[in-house]
Amino acid sequence: MRLCIIGTGYVGLVTGTCFAEVGHQVVCVDCDAAKIAALQAGQMPIYEPGLEELVQRNKAAGRLDFTTSTKEGVDRADIIFIAVPTPPLPDGSVDLSFMEGVSRDIAAAMTSYKIVVDKSTVPVKTGEKVAETIKRYCKARVEFDVVSNPEFLREGFAVEDFLKPDRIVIGVRSPRPVAAMKELYAPFNAPIIVTDINSAELIKHAANSFLALKISYINAVAAICEASGANVEEVANGIGMDKRIGRAFLNAGIGFGGSCFPKDLSAFIRISEDLGCPFHLLREVQRINAAQMDRFIKKITDTLWVLKGKTLGVLGLAFKQNTDDIRMSPAIELCQRLLKEGARLRVHDPKAMPKARAVLPDVEYVDDMNAVAEGCDALVIATEWEEFKKLDLERARKTLSHPILFDGRNLFDPAEMERLGFIYKSVGR
Structure with missing residues (x-):
């Protein structure tokens, strides 16, 4: 099938590339000329495991192309995906200006029937607004359908999630586009749920808010574990084996972040309030x-007392492992707060250091994770990268001024750390 993907961020680029991988003809559109030029040259604007190889393979096979022209993309496609940013506003609502602008561009370019698919995460009833906008600005007066097709991609696992989805949600206003959407997703061999468009839009916000709730729930339990001398990991394992609960998203830590959970949670709270049904649980x-x-x-601070003048090593800057995304990263917030207290920082992240330099200019970036601890008063783990579990602990203990390690992701065993001579502080244990 012939597809156009408008927006080449984490969602759009993965979506377009994976559709090409299963045999569809895809053109990706972005207004950022530098990004499109880089993609045409085989350079990746983001880090996502496995994505670069898929882009290069499908581009070489002629199934994947890139352009800055929305008109070209629309002309070359039967199904058009909108995958543009929907950033949060200060009041928790969502900035839909990119959605509105792209809807107008699509309308101006349409000369025949198209299926327009909202892939971006948007508030309920956005599909109605997209349809109104296209109808208003389409001079050719051609027929079209608007579909909601929310994404459920985890950064760091997005390619795997797209190619092997748990389910595919298709929200429609009429039955006309259903057959084409089912044909589009047939290669993925996954359950397809067809709903009304408003339900599809709510499914995305409800899903992310529930996952955020699970994380906050186990973090609240972690505080009780620390107060009672229990171990949050054993508690999480015990409740996670209940099929009604599940073990996923029950890892205690320094909190969730990234571009999805905080934004979607705030948006769902605002949506519920606008509908006159305040969702007080999500405020908590x-x-x-x-x-x-x-x-x-x-x-x-309880352990080190005064942070001013002390040097701390920080492992992790991305908001989670397997990504270079630092948007709303707890690790970045942690660094900023430590700097505000007067600490000096030596930091390392396997992928996120280039992007972090723009927001953390006054720290020392270290290429080798095992060298971060040198001359530091303590070491802090802020992101759960798998390679951090292979940290040379003996070297760290010897090169730290004091053998103190704060583990915000519970990567190490407390008993083993005590045996190695560390003052070890983790979460909920």
Whole structure:
């Protein structure tokens, strides 16, 4: 099938590339000429495991192309995906200006029937607004359908999630586009749920808010574990074996971040309030998440007393492992708060250091994770990269001024760290 993907961020680029991988003809559109030129030259604007190889393979096979022209993309496609940013506004609502602008561009370029698919995460009833906008600005007066097709991609695992989805949600206003959408997704051999368009839009926000709730729930339990001498990992394993609960998203830490959970949670809260049904439970999820960082900072200050003038090593800058994304990263917030207290920082991240330099200019970047601890008063783990579990702990203990390690991701065993001679502080244990 012939597809156009408008927007080449984490969602759009993965979506277009994976559709090409299963045999569809795809053109990706972006207004950023430098990004399109880089993609045409085989250079990646983001890090996502496995994505670069797929882009190069499908581009070489002639199934994947890139352009800055929306008109070209629309002309070359039967199905058009909107995958543009929907950033948060200060009041928690969503900035839909990119959605509106792209809808107008699509309308101006349409000369025949098209299926327009909202892939971006948007508030409920956005599909109605997209349809109204296209109808208003389409001079050719051709027929079209608007579909909601929310994405459920985890950064760091996005390619795997797209190629092997749990489910595919298709929200429609009429039955006309259903057959084409089912044909489009047939190669993925996954359950397809067809709903009304408003339900599809709510599914995305409800899903992300529930996952955020699970994280805040286990972080609240972690505080109780610390107060009672229990181990949050054993508690999480015990409740996670219940099929009704599940073990995923029950890892205690310094809180969730990234471009999805905080934004989608705030948006769902605002949506519920606008509908006259305030979702007070989600306000508490936000409060617990913010408090978790406060508790971790207090753990550091209680141990080191005064941070001013001390040097701390920080492992991790991305908001999670397997990505270079630092948007709303707890690790970045942690660094900023430590700097505000007067600490000096030596930092390392396997992928996120180039992007972090723009927001953390006054820290020392270290290429070797095992060299970060040199001359530091303590070491802090802020992101759960798998390679950090292979840290040379003996070298770290010897090169730290004091053998103190604050583990915000519970990567190490407390008993083993004590045996190695560390003062070891983790979360909920």
